[in-house]
Amino acid sequence: QVQLVESGGGTVQTGGSLNVSCEASLENYERYGMGWFRQPSGKDREFVAAINYDGRRFNYADSVKGRFTISRVNAENTVYLQMNSLKPEDTAVYYCAGGHSTTDSHPIEYDFWGQGTQVTVTS
Secondary structure, three states, rough: OOOEHHHHHHEOOOOOOOOEEEEEEEOOOHOOOOEEEEEEEEEOOOOEEEEEEEEEEEOOOOOOOOOEEEEEEEEHHHEEEEEEEHHHHHHHHEEEEOOOOOOOHHHHHHOOOOOOOOEEOOO
16 A cells, blocks of 8 residues: 655744655655645645656745755655745645656646645744
């Protein structure tokens, strides 16, 4: 059974940092593109960042460029999202996802999803 488990969420003040991670029990994990999405309360899920299977290509939402960094360690079946200079508008449940596309920003392109981890940024 495929499982993606996020961890590392929490509450931080404006300007602070968090590093969320996602461990995937995906066979042949190194063949999957991985993405991070977020869903603020009462709003639609939105794309945050994606990384291709070998970690050489990236895609970021404009709202997080220069502040967030996605990375992966294939030997650990893990993808990370380092979030710096956090703002209250970054508050959301953060989900990781795996798919056969490379760095797509559309949720429909992802086949596997985690349960999410809450990130709250206080002003």
